Amino acid sequence: MKINLKINDQPVSVDSGCTILEAAEKLEIKIPTLCHFTMDCFNVEHRSGSCRVCVVEVKGRPNLAPACCTPVVEGMEVRTNTLRAINARRTILDLLLSNHPKDCLTCPKNLECQLQALAQEMGLHHLLYKGEQSTFNKDLSSFAIARDLDKCIMCRRCETACNKVQTVGVLSGVNRGFRAVVAPAGMKRLADTECVFCGQCVQACPVGALSEIDYKYPVWRALNDASKTVIVQTAPAVRVAIGECFGMEPGAVSTGKMVTALRMLGFDKVFDTDFAADLTIMEETTELIDRVTKNHDLPILTSCCPGWVKFLEHQFPELIYMPSSAKSPQQMFGAIAKSYYAEKIGVKPEDLIVVSVMPCLAKKYEAARPEFAPNGVRDVDIVISTRELADMIREAGIQFEELEDGVYDSPLGESTGAAVIFGATGGVLEAALRTAADWIAGQDVREIDFKAVRGMAGIKEATVNVGGIELRAAVCSGLGNARKLLEKIERGEANYHAIEIMACPGGCINGGGQPYHHGDTSRLEKRMAALYRADAGLPIRKSHQNPDIIKLYEEFLGEPGSHAAHKLLHTAYIDRKNG
Amino acid sequence: MNIKTPEALAKMAGVLKSRPKPPVQILVSVGTCGLAAGAGAVLKSIYDEIVERRLENAVEVVEVGCMGLCYAEPVIMLNDRRSGKRLIYGDVTPQQVPAIIAAGTDSIAAGTRTIERSWYYPEFEKPEPGELQARIVLRNTGRLNPEKLEQYIENDGYTALAKALTTMTPQQVIDTILASGLRGRGGGGFPTGRKWQFAAAQPAGEKFIICNADEGDPGAFMDRAVLEGDPHSVLEAMAIGGYAIGANTGVIYIRAEYPLAVRRLENAIGQAREAGLLGKNLFGSGFDFDIQIKFGAGAFVCGEETALIHSIEGMRGEPTVKPPFPAVEGLWKRPTVVNNVETFACVAAIIRKGAEWFKSLGTTGSPGTKVFALAGKISKVGLAEVPMGTTLRDIIYRIGDGIRDGRQFKAVQTGGPSGGCITAKNLDLPIDYEALKSIGSMMGSGGMIVMDEDDCMVNIAKFFLEFTLDESCGKCTPCRIGNRRLFEMLEEITDGRGTLETIEKLKALSAIIKDTALCGLGQTSPNPVLSTLANFPDEYIAHVKEGRCPAGVCQKLIHFDISDRCVGCGLCLKNCPVNAISGEKRQRHTIDQSKCIKCGVCFRVCKFHAVDKK
Amino acid sequence: MSCQCGNATPADRAKFEELGKYISSLPIAENPSRSRGFLIQTLHRAQSMFGYLPEEVQKFVAAELKISPADVYGVISFYSFFTDKPLGRHKINVCTGTACFVKGAGKVLEEFKRRLGVSEGETTADGRFFLGALRCVGACSLAPVVMVDDRVYGNMTAEKVADVLAQIAD
Numbered sequence A: 001m002k003i004n005l006k007i008n009d010q011p012v013s014v015d016s017g018c019t020i021l022e023a024a025e026k027l028e029i030k031i032p033t034l035c036h037f038t039m040d041c042f043n044v045e046h047r048s049g050s051c052r053v054c055v056v057e058v059k060g061r062p063n064l065a066p067a068c069c070t071p072v073v074e075g076m077e078v079r080t081n082t083l084r085a086i087n088a089r090r091t092i093l094d095l096l097l098s099n100h101p102k103d104c105l106t107c108p109k110n111l112e113c114q115l116q117a118l119a120q121e122m123g124l125h126h127l128l129y130k131g132e133q134s135t136f137n138k139d140l141s142s143f144a145i146a147r148d149l150d151k152c153i154m155c156r157r158c159e160t161a162c163n164k165v166q167t168v169g170v171l172s173g174v175n176r177g178f179r180a181v182v183a184p185a186g187m188k189r190l191a192d193t194e195c196v197f198c199g200q201c202v203q204a205c206p207v208g209a210l211s212e213i214d215y216k217y218p219v220w221r222a223l224n225d226a227s228k229t230v231i232v233q234t235a236p237a238v239r240v241a242i243g244e245c246f247g248m249e250p251g252a253v254s255t256g257k258m259v260t261a262l263r264m265l266g267f268d269k270v271f272d273t274d275f276a277a278d279l280t281i282m283e284e285t286t287e288l289i290d291r292v293t294k295n296h297d298l299p300i301l302t303s304c305c306p307g308w309v310k311f312l313e314h315q316f317p318e319l320i321y322m323p324s325s326a327k328s329p330q331q332m333f334g335a336i337a338k339s340y341y342a343e344k345i346g347v348k349p350e351d352l353i354v355v356s357v358m359p360c361l362a363k364k365y366e367a368a369r370p371e372f373a374p375n376g377v378r379d380v381d382i383v384i385s386t387r388e389l390a391d392m393i394r395e396a397g398i399q400f401e402e403l404e405d406g407v408y409d410s411p412l413g414e415s416t417g418a419a420v421i422f423g424a425t426g427g428v429l430e431a432a433l434r435t436a437a438d439w440i441a442g443q444d445v446r447e448i449d450f451k452a453v454r455g456m457a458g459i460k461e462a463t464v465n466v467g468g469i470e471l472r473a474a475v476c477s478g479l480g481n482a483r484k485l486l487e488k489i490e491r492g493e494a495n496y497h498a499i500e501i502m503a504c505p506g507g508c509i510n511g512g513g514q515p516y517h518h519g520d521t522s523r524l525e526k527r528m529a530a531l532y533r534a535d536a537g538l539p540i541r542k543s544h545q546n547p548d549i550i551k552l553y554e555e556f557l558g559e560p561g562s563h564a565a566h567k568l569l570h571t572a573y574i575d576r577k578n579g
Numbered sequence B: 001m002n003i004k005t006p007e008a009l010a011k012m013a014g015v016l017k018s019r020p021k022p023p024v025q026i027l028v029s030v031g032t033c034g035l036a037a038g039a040g041a042v043l044k045s046i047y048d049e050i051v052e053r054r055l056e057n058a059v060e061v062v063e064v065g066c067m068g069l070c071y072a073e074p075v076i077m078l079n080d081r082r083s084g085k086r087l088i089y090g091d092v093t094p095q096q097v098p099a100i101i102a103a104g105t106d107s108i109a110a111g112t113r114t115i116e117r118s119w120y121y122p123e124f125e126k127p128e129p130g131e132l133q134a135r136i137v138l139r140n141t142g143r144l145n146p147e148k149l150e151q152y153i154e155n156d157g158y159t160a161l162a163k164a165l166t167t168m169t170p171q172q173v174i175d176t177i178l179a180s181g182l183r184g185r186g187g188g189g190f191p192t193g194r195k196w197q198f199a200a201a202q203p204a205g206e207k208f209i210i211c212n213a214d215e216g217d218p219g220a221f222m223d224r225a226v227l228e229g230d231p232h233s234v235l236e237a238m239a240i241g242g243y244a245i246g247a248n249t250g251v252i253y254i255r256a257e258y259p260l261a262v263r264r265l266e267n268a269i270g271q272a273r274e275a276g277l278l279g280k281n282l283f284g285s286g287f288d289f290d291i292q293i294k295f296g297a298g299a300f301v302c303g304e305e306t307a308l309i310h311s312i313e314g315m316r317g318e319p320t321v322k323p324p325f326p327a328v329e330g331l332w333k334r335p336t337v338v339n340n341v342e343t344f345a346c347v348a349a350i351i352r353k354g355a356e357w358f359k360s361l362g363t364t365g366s367p368g369t370k371v372f373a374l375a376g377k378i379s380k381v382g383l384a385e386v387p388m389g390t391t392l393r394d395i396i397y398r399i400g401d402g403i404r405d406g407r408q409f410k411a412v413q414t415g416g417p418s419g420g421c422i423t424a425k426n427l428d429l430p431i432d433y434e435a436l437k438s439i440g441s442m443m444g445s446g447g448m449i450v451m452d453e454d455d456c457m458v459n460i461a462k463f464f465l466e467f468t469l470d471e472s473c474g475k476c477t478p479c480r481i482g483n484r485r486l487f488e489m490l491e492e493i494t495d496g497r498g499t500l501e502t503i504e505k506l507k508a509l510s511a512i513i514k515d516t517a518l519c520g521l522g523q524t525s526p527n528p529v530l531s532t533l534a535n536f537p538d539e540y541i542a543h544v545k546e547g548r549c550p551a552g553v554c555q556k557l558i559h560f561d562i563s564d565r566c567v568g569c570g571l572c573l574k575n576c577p578v579n580a581i582s583g584e585k586r587q588r589h590t591i592d593q594s595k596c597i598k599c600g601v602c603f604r605v606c607k608f609h610a611v612d613k614k
Numbered sequence C: 001m002s003c004q005c006g007n008a009t010p011a012d013r014a015k016f017e018e019l020g021k022y023i024s025s026l027p028i029a030e031n032p033s034r035s036r037g038f039l040i041q042t043l044h045r046a047q048s049m050f051g052y053l054p055e056e057v058q059k060f061v062a063a064e065l066k067i068s069p070a071d072v073y074g075v076i077s078f079y080s081f082f083t084d085k086p087l088g089r090h091k092i093n094v095c096t097g098t099a100c101f102v103k104g105a106g107k108v109l110e111e112f113k114r115r116l117g118v119s120e121g122e123t124t125a126d127g128r129f130f131l132g133a134l135r136c137v138g139a140c141s142l143a144p145v146v147m148v149d150d151r152v153y154g155n156m157t158a159e160k161v162a163d164v165l166a167q168i169a170d
């Protein structure tokens, strides 16, 4: 049913159930919002109606209406910019700022902050209200996520991200009235909770209340330490997103520019996590085939996402036998760098600094897990996010957009199309299937595009014929979807051979360390498309055909699943039911 | 006992009515405040006396709920069935009991206080001419033993339910309520019939009917009185409402501060189930209905219906934006009707006696009666049920007996923290929903807090805001931060730091909070500020321009001095909690202003009015 | 499941068991997706048993009702009845509802604060008294009202505070 209404005297006709905000969008009338948050391609809508900056005047209604959550009705007459509405909006913002530190200059969300942007848009240069301000302790306890609750505006977007989308359930509104804020149980520090550090809350938070723990300075320090060899790895999803930080179109593939920039920053070698992704496929696929052919411990679950792994350890500890024991690409890279590569270039592991550039905040936590520091030397020393790398490039005065394309160094820089698609949901499974098909069939299978596992859908299922075996596979992104699937498995209602799980909806293209998408998920779709374009454009698209990988096994590891490989490339999981 | 048909109910009522009864009945009010005032000991003394004098067959003792005469608790009433005489005693002590019983209803026991006003009218009795009160809601409260189902049945209990279920369609029930013009007594005054109609119109399936017994407005206690004094009337009405809208489950959401009401409700529900008045196939109609009790946990905002629903669902009591209205999407996302205790308490009477009867009381726009809780500086604190349209003057002066201690009336706050204060100039306004709104206040739950010349209106506004601050859920910006800022501005004024600009800012921000807050709490929280500003501008001006609190309340703006009237008795010196007073016996004393904490004790204790408050 | 912290005293363990029994007596199975609807009554029960709601109890309730500990804490911190800190042996609550306020509850509260040396919402150092404020206990006719544990003191004044305190047994 269509509903006709007028906004600022312009008629518009929309579906019933639409809000004033949606109707206004249709007319390209902008109404400011703050608490409202959507992620269209995942059907996520956070509509708390709590900030009240979107209020507009509706004829016949005694009070102002919040546009974001007021449904339209036939004959409605809305005015968005009457003096009454403008005054109210400015006052609301003024009030928010009266309980806000306003230290934009040093704020991690500076220039990405919606509160700041709103104050700017409204030209709010004089504040009327002053008074008591909240004083919460900053939480810098984890390796991944920083919380500065004095900046919290109680939009509750993080709660929707954590509780509804991810179903981790770490956050809740606590207290009430002026003392109300969003926090974990008992006001605990994030490090002491079941938080998996996916960073979806950081993506959702419109202000600087949630951000990453910043490791830019440690990287600068390492780069300027003459006694260290500093190498860097870049994850697949970084290359299709970092351009956005420099005003490039979303979905621009800027691998080459990024490599050049990293070299200019002073990294001794610029390598690719994609190389390690190929390595992961070698190990994981070996395990997959083993488990499928021997029909034990099925399904096999992927293990390259640390957010997902921590989720499993807390929420489904009885299933910890299921994931592949293969380490994530980041950690495989670190392990190989500190052994094979360090040996090769004759540097002691402790003098080799491995820096990762990741789309992810959980990777910061993963790198710090004690089991990834054999003999006290961490395999990966420092992890920075896509955003932090962009900051460093800017800080160094590098004109990113103008850079020539560079190429990765050898031997840990060679990779395949299979590795690139790790950055999107479905990519890991597709990469594994490509290798599995070849190995099982014992030939170079031509049909390698497994389109059924691509796309943004939260749970995708496919039955694929690999070398004569009917493999039932599922792909799942977003932990809420993972929970649904795992519960089905526990109830014995689902029966798969292999499942890929990524904590972030859409996969790493939507990681907590990626450029802020502010709810514009078309950006994520473009990043995803870019990954598949990059894959299609590469000469080698199967992990086991990566020449450097082949060489690595020949020179160092023997064969996939070997003892040496196990020692370096595999790990075990911990039951974290009780903390 | 299992009552399966209207006939069985009627038969039972008949049997109960014709049962021989002791000639004298003693009603003892054992509500929360009666008990707090010592009703327990009085009751014990009555029982002792009866045993002592072997009056078991001559005297019937009925433990009843609140009689509305709270100011005189403990209260007992003697009722002589033979002569029809009744006598009410107030401030009864256990020691007076033997004399009272000995005197019977023929004479008044010496050394006691009697209360003359004939105070209750069962709905079938017409109030005597000149009597202001008329009882529908409180028809049984203070008259029946709330713990005995038989007494309720004896007084037409559950006949309305029987009538609705066996002779009316759900739509006819709704039509009757619509025609009666009954409006929600929880504050908003929304027509109950319309609310039921919305919910009934939703597709069949699971639905709920909720009784809002959160009674959060401090100073209002009529819902408590009904629940403690006549719980079955609420259960019966909920079942009728459930039938009307197609709900088989009722939920009573009650604040945890009312343990006695909870006990009486639990007891009543148990009895009703046992009697087949709740449960399956009521009165053979095929309609099933049962009731659960859910508890609040100390949050005023949970009286707001969406917050209340979330609270029942085990969540933080945060309101959500309407629409969707509960009638469409309520408890567990199912169509739900939320009604107030007092609203329900009217329903059975309307079904029994018809819409026209109900409309014959009250005003055209607001038919029926309203219960008011009189408190504050009024002589007779208590509950009064009057037809809508009664004037404030009648309520305060004729029922409440004016202001205590001969002080001067200053204002009355209606509508609780969401309401406004009303001044002497509006005392003759006949009050109903619209009238109160038109003078910047509201009906709210019916709490009336009377204030006298010793109350500073700025301080009162600050008090209400402090309440709002404490009780705001903190969800939306205008209420969470805006009210904090309002409070701070009021604090500036009462501390003597305010300016005329502060007053302007108060007004501007108040208007915007009202215009933008998410729920009723925030939308009304500036009302006490705006109405005190409108009615007592001079008081605000005195604070900001002269640094003076005319009522002598705001501590930062007053000081105490001992004048030459002092005879040096030393009483103040002895009582000052901080030893700020010094002086020789029989010499004029002095106050060390640097030590004085302005507690006012010296001012109160001095028998010679020698301490000045400035 | 019982207490998970491992260092509960036997008395505590008995309480956990009792709480577990209470929860299993609830008709949760009728509609497991609505288990959360039993949260508030369960917390009331738990608080009456333990005196307050320590973290272990919160976790226990969360696990039993299948909701997150954050949600349980969110609820506890919202409702003024619930507390996650032990309170004094005797709970003194001054009514600060409107009727009591206009009759001078503020002065009574001040006097309690002064004599006990604590602020509102605090417990004395010796653990004897908790001082709090309530918003109307419905005994407005006796305003100002103070509740000490379950006992109501009406018509209070600052001068009577010392008497009331003296009447409270250890």
Ligand SMILES: Cc1cc2nc3c(=O)[nH]c(=O)nc-3n(C[C@H](O)[C@H](O)[C@H](O)COP(=O)(O)O)c2cc1C
Residues within 6 Å of the ligand: B183, B184, B185, B186, B187, B188, B189, B190, B192, B212, B213, B214, B215, B216, B217, B300, B301, B302, B303, B304, B305, B306, B338, B339, B340, B341, B343, B344, B519, B520, B521
């Ligand atoms: C902040 C706030 C507190 C409220 N408190 C109560 C209350 O304690 N009792 C009540 O019956 N209604 C209360 N209400 C009104 C309810 O939201 C609701 O309108 C009412 O219960 C509906 O019943 P009625 O139509 O019978 O009045 C409150 C509303 C607000 C906004």
Ligand code: SF4
Residues within 6 Å of the ligand: A100, A101, A102, A103, A104, A105, A107, A108, A109, A110, A111, A113, A114, A115, A116, A151, A207, A208, A209
């Ligand atoms: S959160 Fe936004 S407004 Fe606040 S300090 Fe940071 S950038 Fe500025």
Ligand code: SF4
Residues within 6 Å of the ligand: A105
């Ligand atoms: S924007 Fe203004 S406040 Fe910020 S740095 Fe520039 S001059 Fe300073």
Ligand code: SF4
Residues within 6 Å of the ligand: A145, A161, A162, A163, A166, A168, A169, A170, A171, A194, A195, A196, A197, A198, A199, A200, A201, A202
């Ligand atoms: S990082 Fe993920 S798990 Fe942790 S609080 Fe944020 S959304 Fe929840």
Ligand code: SF4
Residues within 6 Å of the ligand: A151, A152, A153, A154, A155, A156, A157, A158, A159, A182, A201, A204, A205, A206, A207, A209, A210
């Ligand atoms: S932390 Fe951020 S996302 Fe969460 S409520 Fe506060 S401002 Fe909103």
Ligand code: SF4
Residues within 6 Å of the ligand: A197, A198, A304, A305, A306, A307, A308, A359, A360, A361, A362, A363, A502, A503, A504, A507, A508, A509, A510, A511, A512
């Ligand atoms: S999906 Fe990718 S970005 Fe997100 S937590 Fe997992 S590894 Fe990190």
Ligand code: SF4
Residues within 6 Å of the ligand: B301, B318, B319, B471, B472, B473, B474, B475, B476, B477, B479, B480, B517, B518, B519, B520, B521, B522, B523
């Ligand atoms: S107005 Fe106040 S109580 Fe109501 S939703 Fe907003 S913050 Fe909560």
Ligand code: SF4
Residues within 6 Å of the ligand: B560, B575, B576, B577, B578, B579, B580, B581, B591, B595, B596, B597, B598, B599, B600, B601, B602, B603
């Ligand atoms: S007001 Fe109180 S503190 Fe001041 S002198 Fe009088 S008794 Fe002492």
Ligand code: SF4
Residues within 6 Å of the ligand: B562, B565, B566, B567, B568, B569, B570, B571, B572, B573, B589, B605, B606, B607, B608, B609, B610, B611
């Ligand atoms: S009580 Fe009055 S008369 Fe006695 S010393 Fe004090 S001021 Fe003087």
Ligand code: FES
Residues within 6 Å of the ligand: A032, A033, A034, A035, A036, A048, A049, A050, A051, A052, A053, A054, A055, A066, A067, A068, A069
């Ligand atoms: S954006 Fe509409 S209320 Fe926040």
Ligand code: FES
Residues within 6 Å of the ligand: B029, B031, B032, B033, B034, B065, B066, B067, B068, B069, B070, B073, B221, B225, B382, B383, C138
């Ligand atoms: S007699 Fe206690 S409330 Fe009236």
Ligand code: FES
Residues within 6 Å of the ligand: B218, B219, B220, C095, C096, C097, C098, C099, C100, C101, C135, C136, C137, C138, C139, C140, C141, C143, C144, C145
């Ligand atoms: S306001 Fe104190 S008991 Fe009601």
